[in-house]
Amino acid sequence: DVKVTQSSRYLxxxxxxxxxxxCVQDMxxxxxxxxxxxxGLGLRLIYFSYDVKMKEKGDIPEGYSVSREKKERFSLxxxxxxxxxxxxxxxxxSFRTGQTDTQYFGPGTRLTVL
Amino acid sequence: DxxxxxxxxxxxxxxxxxxxxxxHSTISGNEYVYWYRQIHSQGPQYIIHGLKNNETNEMASLIxxxxxxxxxxxxxxxTLRDTxxxxxxxxxxxxxxxxxxxxxxxxxxxxxx
Numbered sequence: 673d674v675k676v677t678q679s680s681r682y683l684x685x686x687x688x689x690x691x692x693x694x695c696v697q698d699m700x701x702x703x704x705x706x707x708x709x710x711x712g713l714g715l716r717l718i719y720f721s722y723d724v725k726m727k728e729k730g731d732i733p734e735g736y737s738v739s740r741e742k743k744e745r746f747s748l749x750x751x752x753x754x755x756x757x758x759x760x761x762x763x764x765x766s767f768r769t770g771q772t773d774t775q776y777f778g779p780g781t782r783l784t785v786l
Numbered sequence: 787d788x789x790x791x792x793x794x795x796x797x798x799x800x801x802x803x804x805x806x807x808x809x810h811s812t813i814s815g816n817e818y819v820y821w822y823r824q825i826h827s828q829g830p831q832y833i834i835h836g837l838k839n840n841e842t843n844e845m846a847s848l849i850x851x852x853x854x855x856x857x858x859x860x861x862x863x864x865t866l867r868d869t870x871x872x873x874x875x876x877x878x879x880x881x882x883x884x885x886x887x888x889x890x891x892x893x894x895x896x897x898x899x
Binding site: 676703705707714715717720730731760762764766772773774775776777778779780782 | 818820827828829830831832835885886887888889890
């Protein structure tokens with residue numbers, strides 16, 4: 673069964689704190705994604721990784737960084753949390769088969785920055 | 787990605803089939819139709835995808851019209867746990883960050899007891 677896990681379901685942090693969000697997949701997928709989801713704005717891609725130590729910026733990378741030291745783990749880092757980073761953060765992984773690349777999501781982390 | 791049009795909401799009686807329509811009249815030949823759903827405050831869940839043939843898995847069936855301009859997701863026996871927002875997406879998988887998913891507003895399916 674497909675499994676993507678995220679380290680926390682709910683997280684409350686203070687402005688200026690460094691925040692780590694962890695994502696682990698057990699499907700040996702090569703691709704991993706970090707999105708944020710906000711009401712009225714849909715899903716927005718923050719970063720994407722297609723291999724260990726490889727990353728690409730998505731649409732809204734400012735204020736975020738990522739780390740992928742092992743294939744199964746993709747971490748999102750908020751260097752100095754701000755209130756506008758309060759959001760639902762979603763991790764996904766995917767594996768390309770033929771012409772398709774189906775993404776599987778974790779349960780999400782709802783982050784509140786005070 | 788081509789745009790999709792879905793009704794904002796639908797009701798379905800528990801135990802009955804739920805048929806969720808999606809219009810994608812500008813779909814191109816290499817674009818697949820994907821369906822995801824999202825239960826409140828949870829991550830999106832992949833349901834099914836197809837190119838031109840009808841597809842079935844343990845969750846649902848996907849019926850794509852011959853001209854590929856519309857499709858229907860069928861949940862054969864809806865339960866209360868199927869209450870969720872259902873997203874129809876058409877996309878071509880180029881690879882890389884262009885593989886980002888773009889969700890529209892979706893259809894809120896409310897399964898009634």
